[in-house]
Amino acid sequence: MKFKICQPKIPAYNHLVILVLVCFSVVFSCKEKNNYETVAKKESVFLSGKLIPDDHFLGDQNCRECHEEEFKDWQGSHHDKAMEIADSISVLADFNGEKFTSQGVTSHFFQKNGDFYANTEGPDGEYHDYKVIYTFGVTPLQQYIVQFPDGHYQCLRTAWDSVENKWFDLYPDFKVVHSEWLHWSRGGLNWNNMCSDCHSTNVRKNYDQETHSYDTKYALINVSCEACHGPGKQHVEDVNRLGDDYTSTGTLQMTLDTKPKELVDQCARCHMRREQFSTHFNFEGTMLDHYYPQLIEENLYFADGQILDEVYVYGSFVQSKMYQNNVTCNNCHNSHSMELRFEGNMLCAQCHIPADYDTPKHHFHEVDTEGAQCINCHMTGRYYMGNDFRRDHSFRIPRPDQSLKYGTPNACTGCHEDKDDKWAWEEFQKQYGEVDSIHFSDKLAPGIAGHSDAHEGLAELMNDKTQPEIARASAVKVISNYYSDDLIDQYLKLLNDESALVRAATVDVLGETDTTDYTSYFLPLLNDGKRTVRIKAFYGLGGLTELQIPDNYKDSYQKVKKEFFDYLDHNSDFVGGRIKRARYNIKKGDLQKGIEGFESALAIDVLNNQIRLDLATLYYKDQNFEKAEQTFKAVIAQEPEFGPVYYSLALLYAELNRTDDAIKQMTNAIERMPENPRPYYNLSLLYSKKQDNKSAEETLLEGLKVDASNESLLYALAYHYFNSNQPEKAESALMKLIDLYPNKPEYKNFLQQLSLNK
Incomplete structure (x- = not known):
């Protein structure tokens, strides 16, 4: 089996540089410090961490x-x-x-x-x-x-x-x-x-x-x-x-006094896909003091948030209106047997009036058939581990329209296998009309699906406190793939959000940047009320030495430092844990320890090519070009159809002035990912370097067939025509750039210079 790796979006660069393949790495400009007040509790938030005998x-x-x-x-x-x-x-x-x-x-x-x-x-x-x-x-x-x-x-x-x-x-x-x-x-x-x-x-x-x-x-x-x-x-x-005088002394968990959302969180520790942040669970604090759930992301969930991979129940349930309205696990399940409290639609009829919902006027199926069962429309499921059918607990309305847009499943065609999504959407409109409410997935799904126009909806979602926390936090991570002038300002505000899940997701994104610009925003989070947020903030401060920590944070810094390294030690049997330590060492400026960490991660997962790609980049950064080349080639040997590795290898060859080799590998990259405009741009520069102007022009024009409004390709084409004394063609390309990007004066200046040279 070939271990499949994620296909990262290739970012735009102005020059031929080595591709750094680091998940969620976003380069931000410096921003002026804003006034910032942490939501952290003023009293001590640090837990004892004691072992229970x-x-x-x-x-x-x-x-x-x-x-x-x-x-x-x-x-x-x-x-x-x-x-x-x-x-x-x-x-x-x-x-x-x-x-x-x-x-x-x-x-x-x-x-x-x-x-x-x-x-x-x-x-x-x-x-x-x-x-x-x-x-x-x-x-x-x-x-x-x-x-x-x-x-x-x-x-x-x-x-x-x-x-x-x-x-x-x-x-x-x-x-x-x-x-x-x-x-x-x-x-x-x-x-x-x-x-x-x-x-x-x-x-x-x-x-x-x-x-x-x-x-x-x-x-x-x-x-x-x-x-x-x-x-x-x-x-x-x-x-x-105390005998007969006994009253609750508060020593037990999950009692009749436990509030609904707290109960869900307490069940969640074992009913969610998550990362552990404590060395052991000892009932101190809350879920986010011990675990952090997987967010709605590609390959784990469908774009609209429906379950895809084995994510268990929590991640879907907290998306639901049920959860938002304080429905909890034991409203449907016996807490001790875990069996359902009622059979059939009676389970839902606890809250939903049967006359309104358990009727053909609502479900459009014959009574007492499979199609008339609430769960078959609102709790579709998937098989895991071969024969274990698990239902999606987000309790959503089927959306065939989203299936058409994003390839997501819907209950209609899941049951009517002889029909398609177009039929399902037409039937939906006949029976119910248009969708009468906006679901968070309308804003999240375009981003997870990689649609170019998703940014505005994602920004609205991550700032909308009426939406589920997991949806907002997921939008925070997804929007990092999109550039926006005001994105950093929005992120910095979200570090002060009332949702710990949102704060943590925001720290995750900002913490991966190679900058200390956010120090004043991360420092207060060392006193955050949730261990997961504190540890993520500590990682984000990795570029600082201990001497640079202000006196009023030194005590908290030392406490979180212990939490952080306990977390790393606990997760060091996972690839992700070893890579996190490696990246922290790189933040500290110790490239060799970073390389050793990635090599250690590869030792326990020898077919993981995402590790190899990152490791090859580190070898390059360490000027160990031979190892970098060998490592890229090892990825190609395992996954010969994976386009980004050819792109990365081509960039390496270009930096080493091995232009012919770079052209060959960049051509391989285009063959394997012809819809990505970036390799066309870089290949044109390589041809220009060899003064093969004809091939350079042809490559740019082929790239513009893929993305006619691509800024880099249009600029490169205008520059090519300018250098090859074709002012009319250069002017045409520049006019299109000015039309697409009217707020960029450099294109107008270029056009003015072109006019003067006529």
Whole structure:
């Protein structure tokens, strides 16, 4: 399997320079400092970070003594069966000599001395016997965990379909080689870092980067009562001490007093795709003190925010009007069994009047059919892990019009597979008329889809406090791909936004710039009320030395410094964690440590070409041109159709005055991404350097066929005609530039100079 990498938009440069491929890197001009007041709390915001002793978690049998009904609901649930020791009761699959073959790998399942084994391909490409230590989950599938050296536990790629009672491949469409991060024996299916935090109680990952080893610990093997409600020791002591006089002492989490949005956030720690910012979860603070959710981004969500990749529930639910109106998880789900509170449309009828909605006048389908079910129109879903169907919790109205614009799915054609989106939109208009309200996706989707006219809508969305926080934060990140004169001023205001999610997204964008212009705005965020924001701000201040930190922030700086490096250490078993440390070192001016960090990241994900592209750029910056060239060529060897790498290699050759080689690679880039105007511009400059004026002109004209209003191409063409003594043609190109960019005096000056030279 070739590890696919994102295709970055190639930015416009005025000269042939090496392409720096860094995600969300935006170059901004200096701005005059604005008056700024942080939203951070004045009192101490720093959490203790204490570890909760395992013996403070008493186990479900202690809870059962007083909470029998809740225990009965929980027993046998997905939480109860989240992880168990493998034995004759917990193992659901057949281990009686069965063999299963997928993607050229044959796995053999058998028993020996009462234990369960799988013989399958290991990390060396050879077949080995692996003893099953734990079971993982119960339905619709059950996975099996084996033990590796150095504390690693790995989830087998072949799982048991507990509904159909058969073995199946979790990822049947992906050929994964044994050396790849995605191979079951490596990072992609590693229990310690991918699973443990949510499948057991009081988990400490305990990873050591130097030895690449784990000493992972937990108090209770599964998702126990105390995984949600917190350690029970103090609660039990209070009950025993006070007896009938007991009243809540506030030692438990997720109680009847928990507010709706707080409850969602507490469930979210395990029901969202996220990055962890604390070394362990200890119930202190809020979700954003421990985790930061993935925003609505390309490859994770569809452009309109519908689920695409495996993002779980939180990211879609917080987009919904349900969440905005304080509907919470247990309004629909039993908190302990997790089963739905009602079957069919009765679930929705708790709030939505059946006479208005559970009728053909609304859904236009026969009563009691699949098409008449609320969830089939408003909660479409996708299959993950082979057979696990999960519904989108954004509760959206089907939008076939957006499907036509952005290629997003809609419930209509998802059900009527013989019809197309055009039909669906026509039927929608017949039945409901035009869309009668603006959804945030109308402004976000154009940006995620890369439409050139998306900037205005994104700016409105990120500043609209009536919209979901996740939509606003996502707009903050997406708009960084678009230039605007007032963008920095808007960003600086958003650093003071009441939404921590928006503040954090804004710091993410500004923090990646190689400048210290925003120091006065980042410093107050060292006292922000959320750990995630503080850590992101510390990273953004990476270009400063400790001596440059003002006295009134030195104490906070040292505290966040510890939080930051704890965060880096905790995530150093991930590629992203190692790259974050590398980029921080580059900010500090230590290029060698930065290079070593990227090399370290590549060591644990050898087929990750995004790392290679960045690493090649760093080699170039270090003037190690040979390594840079070799690294670009390694990407080409793995992904010969990936256009941007040819562009980058061509720029390298151009800088080294290897013009013929640069022309060859830039031509390769155009062949693989003919709709991108930038390579045409650079190729024309290369031809001009060789005084091949005919080829230079032809290349510019070909580029303008792709983008007739491209500023760089038009200017280069005008300059070409000026140098080749073709004033009429130069004047024509300049007139078009002036018409397109009337506020740029340089084009008018050029035209005036041209007139004087006639």
